[in-house]
Amino acid sequence: MPFPALFDLTGRVALVSGAASGMGRAMSLALAEAGADLMLAGRNMAGLENTAAEIQKLGRRAVAVTCDVSQPEQIRRMFAQLDRDFGRIDFLGNVAGEAVLGRPEEIPLEAVEQTWRNIVFGRFCCCQEAGRRMLAAGRGSIVNIGSIASVTAMGRGHIAYVMAMGAVAQMTRELSTEWSGRGVRVNAILPAQVINPSLERRMMDDPTLRDRFLSGLPRGRMGEPNDIKGLAVLLASDASSWMTGALIPMDGGNLAMNAGASIPR
Secondary structure, three states: OOOHHHHOOOOOEEEEEOOOOHHHHHHHHHHHHOOOEEEEEEOOHHHHHHHHHHHHHOOOOEEEEEOOOOOHHHHHHHHHHHHHHOOOOOEEEEOOOOOOOEOOOOOOHHHHHHHHHHHHHHHHHHHHHHHHHHHHHOOEEEEEEOOHHHOOOOOOOEHHHHHHHHHHHHHHHHHHHHHHHHOEEEEEEEEOOEOOHHHHHHHHHOOOHHHHHHOOOOOOOOEOHHHHHHHHHHHHOHHHOOOOOOEEEEOOOOOOOOOOOOOOO
């Protein structure tokens, strides 16, 4: 296959959760720029419609649907609408899912459970629904958004988040092992600190936080939502046809750096 065609997504259908803003929006736009049509899922319909309008300007089709990924019945309704509107799915981007922060000795169990439902339960339900359709078609690609917290500890009250993201990593490996021989690839992207409204609020509340983050990022800057665009197209396309079960850092060099290392500036 000629090199540019390896990345061509023309004629393919993608579903991306969390598409109203941040990495979900950036992923959706990247897939559309590569030729895909999309179903955009999330809780913020105004944001979803804004993303859909940008995709339509590119000449691609986009359908926005509200969905709380902690609720399986909403996920199943969304996939039923996908069947009616598109009749296929080639790529799933599992981006949506919030965490509740709290110190391990203080966090309510209800907050741990809600974080698990948002990040693990919802991602698995989406994988299951997409996987059934992809297995029937004999092909497809799934990307779960994990975190550097999938493979390392964070501190700062992230206990529920880190437990959930560790489960996302293992879910990705298991699904890849189960499904890749039947044509369905499953990978995960592990971001470090990517700017979003929630992170901006936390840095405003704690003026020391930005510098602490930057001290662990050899690249010298925080992540931006658009940093995910190239990886998203790669993993959705035939260019990554032999990549599966991978946990891919998108972290500005964070995981590679020893805790006591010095960063030349």
